[in-house]
Amino acid sequence: MVRLPYVTALTTLFSYGLLFAFGQLRDFFRKILDVGKSNNLKGYAPICLGLEDFYTRRLYLRIQDCFGRPIASAPDAWFDVVERYSNDNNKTLHCTTKTSKCLNLGSYNYLGFAAADEYCTPHAIQSLKKYSASTCSVRVEGGNTKLHVELEELVARFVGKPAAIVFGMGYATNSAIIPALVGKGGLIISDSLNHNSIVNGARGSGANVQVFQHNNPARLEDVLREQIAAGQPRTHRPWKKIIVIVEGIYSMEGELCNLPEIIAVCKKYKAYTYLDEAHSIGAVGKTGRGVCELLGVDPADIDIMMGTFTKSFGSCGGYIAASKEIVCHLKHTCPAHIYATSMSPPAVQQVISAIKVILGEDGSNRGAKKLAQIRENSNFFRSELQKMGFEVLGDNDSPVMPIMLYNPAKIPAFSRECLRQHVAVVTVAFPATPLLLARARICISASHSREDLIKGLEVISKVGDLVGIKYFPVEHEKTASSEKLKKLQ
């Protein structure tokens, strides 16, 4: 949990207030200067009225160069970031042909499958030559190939469920599945920090949506009891069904879900559970099977398990694993299956090869090595950062670690200074996080070597001192251990 010191909160609010005031001043002058200009869109309401895009124009555009940085190589442990320049104070950015080689601490490349891999890439190229880049057809009509069927069986076996169905995009998986499962008269209870795709899917389904406090099984139980007792709003009829949606690893906090208790609560009140393992499948657990393996939960206890192939498998798309009846029902009703172009065959082959490597079925032990490497890397990096005095969120074993920045001015300072020293980090601000809690998010990969991590730590420590984000006291481990030695002697 984030503990926001009082002084930091005050200074952050003051900074935002100052930015807001300056923004309003500039808007005022802009209005005066634009009085003479003719508006050729007479009679049409503008796309954004008044303050709707104030944040974009006056706050985001000033630090636009920290986001959307283009790269010119594969998103591996080291990559080439394209340098950009601006002639009008960051309003428009132009790319140059120069690139700079930087350490990649931002891409979702947990197991290192992002770049060309010795086992996966030849297979992907083979399937590209055989099936071509796309099937140009939907799954239920002409887009079902042998690769898709093989992938669904493999995913079901990997995750530990009887059947699975795959889609071409992770975001569309959530938005299109939730309306097919629950409609009007049902209730969706989702964690307060769930991803935008889940929120969109819940909104599009027509069911009632309630939110429970992040990762708190006691609050979930309160909400469940209250809702079952009250029934549907106004008519008080009993709910048709209740689905509780949680995520495995929350991407902005790096925390693991409190899965065993939440499952126990849901079982007690007969609610269905939906687990979104976008960041945790393939990245945590002894054999990479996700939070269920890590926390000791039987996959049969969760009704629907969802995941994506973008993060740990270096491909694109998403899957749903559930019982045979549910998967059959989804194949008949889910719009993403009936109306969307089927997943591109080389991407399907990439996932098949990646899962085979993880399971060790390609004949080597690279999979086990990768899994051990990412666990070791994450724990090492996190403990070192905490020793240096940074405020790092997230649980042990999670490869996602946010470092708190808070102040809006520190966001571009941290990002630009790190880039100057050849480390590429990701900084996140409002609206992806609450207004006062801006952070830098580090994603560790299995392809980072120990030297890469040490270099990253050095740069982050130097920049952290410059920018002033070491909110916690530095642990003086060296002096403590030398004292112990003296005592022994």
Place this chain on the structure above:
Amino acid sequence: MEVILPIANATVAALARVSAAFNAPHARAVVFGIHIDGHLVVEGLLIAAILFQLSRKSYKPPKKPLTEKEIDELCDEWKPEPLCPPIKEGARIDTPTLECAAGPHTTIDGKEVVNFASANYLGLIGNEKIIDSCVGSVEKYGVGSCGPRGFYGTIDVHLDCEAKIAKFLGTQDSILYSYGISTIFSVIPAFCKKGDIIVADEGVHWAVQNGLQLSRSTVVYFKHNDMASLASTLEKLTHGNKRTEKIRRYIVVEAIYQNSGQVAPLDEIIRLKEKYRFRVILEESHSFGVLGKSGRGLAEHYGVPIEKIDIVTAGMGNALATDGGFCTGSVRVVDHQRLSSSGYVFSASLPPYLATAAISAVNHLEENPAVLANLRSNIALLHKELSDIPGLEIASDILSPIIFLKLKKPTSSAVADLELLEVIAEKVLKEDSVFITATKRSNLDKCRLPVGIRLFVSAGHTESDISTVSTSLKRVASSVL
């Protein structure tokens, strides 16, 4: 008379006595300079009585919240519905599995079939040059892009692809999405918010309907491809309504409707749009690379300058034989989406090899305009041959590459129609090795247009393919219907 008089006298005397009794002691009292008369006492008592009644709590039945034990009982009694309804008997769930690329000829279950089920309009599946460029891309960048566009997921091929598409269409800028259907259902909520007015065709496909629902605006549907209905709807919405000047208004249409094969009359729509001041969102998934002299879409076909259409979106999974989608328009339109379109901001970016495939496909189209002539002659030929099938009639436009056959005499329910059409499709595949499909609808789809059989014509089909499919359909349709 004699009885009344003494009674009247007696009451008068009694009243006088009472009032004297009331008045007498107080006749002398003067408090604060006010003479206190008897009626003041009565009024004072009345006020006291009123205040007393007001101060008492009104009678409400006592409201007792549920006790813990009662909530426990309710929770125990509650029985949820099963998560999915039981599978209907005989529901068809097996779709044919392809064993090689989905080109004009493909292999199903070891047999070679003629493929009319892939929207491979320009015949680019299996094209050597495109595959070579994709192979180079996979070797350089890997398969996936491992991040959303804002966090190091922007690869230089994405920027090249966006510039190429904008240059090809003649617009100012364009933006790439990572999935075909997510394009339109992210674009609409990015521009249309609660309180806006959208006028949409009733035959739009599910992704557009989902976008309209997510936008929370007021949606009014007009009759499928009927310009008179559109004009009357626009008139009704804007007539005498001063408030409509300040809210954003949009018309959403598709260039070639997926659910019927009709082509939207763009010149009429632009005329209406300029008269009533609406913005147009045009969905060009099936017309990009097909209509127009050089394949630039519906605007080129009708000779309308592309600047007049505010927002053009298209999925690239059809003519360009790749995956993903794009949206194009003015700089203002495209820049707005880079921060407020959820399918762009919160989703991983398009795999780089698919962007390379798109660039190669557009290059191929620019260099070989003959492929469009092939496509057009194939469409015309197939249209002619299928015009006299017993029991089925062509519902699509003569220019559309989707040939939509619907039943001449539909039965009462759409489900029964679909059963019949699927029987036809299965027989055609089994007996004549021709692969066609019947339209399948999800139960979440609100479209009420009739179901039918769809054939996707490709520039790679030969005349013999076309004659094979037409003879086969004639034979099977006459035997089944």
